[in-house]
Amino acid sequence: MTDTSFVRHDMLAEQAPPATSVGLLGWLRKNLFSGWVNTVLTVISLGLIAFVLAGLLPWVFQSVWVADSLSECREVMAATWGETHGHACWAVIRERWPQLMFGFYPSEMYWRPILAFVLLLTAVAPVLFPGAPRQLLYISAAYPFLMPWLLWGGTIWGPVLVAAGLAIGFFTHKYLEPLAGGLAALVAAVVAAVIWWLFLMGPISGVLDSVLPIGIESVVSRNFGGFMLSIMIGVVAIGVSLPIGIILALGRQSDLLIVKALCIGFIEFIRGVPLITLLFVASTLLNIFMPPGTNFDIILRVIIMVTLFASAYMAEVIRGGLAALPRGQYEGADSLGLDYWQAQRLIIMPQALKISIPGIVSTFIGVFKDTTLVSIIGLLDPLGLAQGIRANAEWNGVYWELFAFIAFLFFIFCFSMSRYSMYLERRLRTDHK
Amino acid sequence: MAEHSHETMVDRAIDRSHMQVSDEIAIQITNMNKWYGSFHVLRDIDLTVNRGERIVICGPSGSGKSTLIRCINRLEEHQQGQIVVDGTELTSDLKNVDKVRSEVGMVFQHFNLFPHLTVLENCTLAPIWVRKEPKKEADQVAMEYLEKVKIPEQALKYPGQLSGGQQQRVAIARSLCMKPRIMLFDEPTSALDPEMIKEVLDTMISLAEEGMTMLVVTHEMGFARQVANRVIFMDQGQIVEQNEPEGFFNNPKSDRTQLFLSQILGH
Numbered sequence: 001m002t003d004t005s006f007v008r009h010d011m012l013a014e015q016a017p018p019a020t021s022v023g024l025l026g027w028l029r030k031n032l033f034s035g036w037v038n039t040v041l042t043v044i045s046l047g048l049i050a051f052v053l054a055g056l057l058p059w060v061f062q063s064v065w066v067a068d069s070l071s072e073c074r075e076v077m078a079a080t081w082g083e084t085h086g087h088a089c090w091a092v093i094r095e096r097w098p099q100l101m102f103g104f105y106p107s108e109m110y111w112r113p114i115l116a117f118v119l120l121l122t123a124v125a126p127v128l129f130p131g132a133p134r135q136l137l138y139i140s141a142a143y144p145f146l147m148p149w150l151l152w153g154g155t156i157w158g159p160v161l162v163a164a165g166l167a168i169g170f171f172t173h174k175y176l177e178p179l180a181g182g183l184a185a186l187v188a189a190v191v192a193a194v195i196w197w198l199f200l201m202g203p204i205s206g207v208l209d210s211v212l213p214i215g216i217e218s219v220v221s222r223n224f225g226g227f228m229l230s231i232m233i234g235v236v237a238i239g240v241s242l243p244i245g246i247i248l249a250l251g252r253q254s255d256l257l258i259v260k261a262l263c264i265g266f267i268e269f270i271r272g273v274p275l276i277t278l279l280f281v282a283s284t285l286l287n288i289f290m291p292p293g294t295n296f297d298i299i300l301r302v303i304i305m306v307t308l309f310a311s312a313y314m315a316e317v318i319r320g321g322l323a324a325l326p327r328g329q330y331e332g333a334d335s336l337g338l339d340y341w342q343a344q345r346l347i348i349m350p351q352a353l354k355i356s357i358p359g360i361v362s363t364f365i366g367v368f369k370d371t372t373l374v375s376i377i378g379l380l381d382p383l384g385l386a387q388g389i390r391a392n393a394e395w396n397g398v399y400w401e402l403f404a405f406i407a408f409l410f411f412i413f414c415f416s417m418s419r420y421s422m423y424l425e426r427r428l429r430t431d432h433k
Numbered sequence: 434m435a436e437h438s439h440e441t442m443v444d445r446a447i448d449r450s451h452m453q454v455s456d457e458i459a460i461q462i463t464n465m466n467k468w469y470g471s472f473h474v475l476r477d478i479d480l481t482v483n484r485g486e487r488i489v490i491c492g493p494s495g496s497g498k499s500t501l502i503r504c505i506n507r508l509e510e511h512q513q514g515q516i517v518v519d520g521t522e523l524t525s526d527l528k529n530v531d532k533v534r535s536e537v538g539m540v541f542q543h544f545n546l547f548p549h550l551t552v553l554e555n556c557t558l559a560p561i562w563v564r565k566e567p568k569k570e571a572d573q574v575a576m577e578y579l580e581k582v583k584i585p586e587q588a589l590k591y592p593g594q595l596s597g598g599q600q601q602r603v604a605i606a607r608s609l610c611m612k613p614r615i616m617l618f619d620e621p622t623s624a625l626d627p628e629m630i631k632e633v634l635d636t637m638i639s640l641a642e643e644g645m646t647m648l649v650v651t652h653e654m655g656f657a658r659q660v661a662n663r664v665i666f667m668d669q670g671q672i673v674e675q676n677e678p679e680g681f682f683n684n685p686k687s688d689r690t691q692l693f694l695s696q697i698l699g700h
Binding site: 326329331332333334336338339342346347350351428430 | 506508527531532534535536537538539541543544545546547548549558559562563591593607608611
């Protein structure tokens with residue numbers, strides 16, 4: 001006879017889980033030794049890691065930091081550890097440090113790129129982190145004009161008048177809009193600013209400089225180099241490609257046929273051409289199309305090319321974000337009476353950019369690494385300098401140390417960007433699903 | 434969509450003291466036609482809506498009822514005929530379109546709240562950017578309307594944290610913050626779980642009680658019976674029948690209407 005009726009009178013007390021399923025032991029068991037196959041793989045992997053580290057760690061840490069040439073390095077190594085080659089000669093980094101950082105920038109003016117870098121960090125802080133003091137945004141606004149002036153030097157009136165051009169454009173738009181309507185005012189503003197920059201700014205700057213000569217010593221572009229150059233090209237390309245990319249992505253979705261065709265043409269052309277080709281065009285061909293006598297700075301040309309290249313990729317990444325937005329978001333914005341630009345700025349872009357963060361940051365990282373390609377057209381970025389340093393009799397034969405150091409610095413920058421993008425995605429998460 | 438055979442009835446007495454239809458014309462649609470490509474989706478629509486009217490539009494899916502009310506704030510463009518909203522004709526002139534849109538509130542089936550903004554920010558966005566109201570004032574107005582739809586405590590949450598019914602009430606509050614003179618509802622309860630339909634209908638009823646001009650596309654026949662002063666039945670892009678709810682439900686004239694009603698009311 002079975003009794004199916006059952007009533008519990010004493011409720012069971014909570015018990016601790018078995019020791020093998022929690023804590024360190026539980027973690028090891030679950031992740032490394034969950035079966036005999038995994039156990040074997042774990043042991044083999046640990047062996048492999050140990051083998052690599054056994055070679056790498058002595059090379060990195062049992063190394064020579066003070067020497068004037070590779071042969072001196074080798075002598076010190078032989079005297080300390082015997083006749084092996086398993087030791088790094090970091091002395092080359094130490095000796096060529098200023099060059100790897102600044103290229104041939106005059107050493108008495110190193111404070112200028114250093115100040116520019118410190119200001120860069122201060123300028124991006126309020127943009128990247130909401131906790132940073134909002135007053136720093138003034139530095140962010142001034143930075144695009146300050147940085148070129150600090151690096152290239154010259155009269156203070158140059159950057160001031162460039163900024164004045166923006167103000168001219170702004171006020172033209174502001175006062176014309178009620179009279180002539182939005183589009184006409186915008187066109188007039190752009191035309192006014194461009195006329196100012198191309199034709200009026202130069203003479204006025206000359207006059208102002210002769211009346212009130214404030215300035216710092218000029219440095220020519222061919223003295224630029226090292227990480228200063230990489231960071232400069234990278235930062236400008238990253239900072240400018242995002243807004244251009246947004247405009248291109250919107251243009252590609254536009255109902256205006258010509259705008260759309262131009263955007264598609266630009267994006268597809270740039271994406272269809274290797275960056276190297278664009279850089280060669282910048283370094284050689286571009287001068288052919290310029291009026292004779294124009295001196296269009298090589299670094300500026302390279303920055304423009306890298307920026308255009310990055311913009312095309314950025315546009316496609318952002319287009320992906322736009323495509324992922326449901327139509328209802330556009331309709332919601334429309335139904336409230338927001339105009340096109342308000343809807344884009346307040347509703348569409350914040351969401352599309354959020355969706356695109358991983359792609360955008362990947363593009364940024366790619367652009368920053370691509371700056372090393374400028375060594376091919378003769379600019380002295382760290383890789384270009386590495387070649388130069390090896391060509392020197394003292395350091396002939398140094399490979400690994402230079403490349404490892406350059407890779408290490410690039411890794412720091414790229415890894416920071418990658419971590420920042422993860423932080424940003426977490427911070428902007430509002431869907432709580 | 435026809436699975437909504439149940440009728441959500443509202444169990445309170447409806448206050449009709451402010452539900453007066455005036456002679457003033459709110460929306461005038463004359464001889465309007467619309468095509469999607471070569472598909473003739475709206476045919477010869479003539480419709481006059483007076484201020485204070487509460488119109489329910491029903492019909493089988495694909496009958497053009499959503500398209501019709503979406504034409505009223507030009508989410509869809511019509512190709513022929515005339516639509517005049519509050520004295521402003523809808524043409525390709527964007528200034529007019531934005532003006533009409535800011536005067537006409539719209540509630541969507543899928544809410545279309547902005548997920549990256551809090552509930553309060555959703556409500557204050559348009560008043561601040563379109564009406565140029567100061568933020569403080571807009572916040573205050575928004576809180577009043579959130580109280581009215583009975584979710585002031587959710588103001589600082591994000592839409593993704595709310596239930597469907599709550600989200601739809603936020604969407605209604607968001608529209609109301611623009612102080613619209615006309616409200617359009619495009620199947621406001623179709624995406625909701627049954628137990629949430631009532632809270633949204635309650636909100637809509639209290640809006641009707643205040644004399645709001647409302648055009649509602651819905652399958653909630655209980656709402657139509659209790660609140661509407663006119664029911665319009667559409668099929669194949671045309672207005673087939675319109676009548677007061679009493680006559681519409683008890684004594685439908687056209688065969689199509691009879692068939693439709695017998696399908697969605699079941700029994």
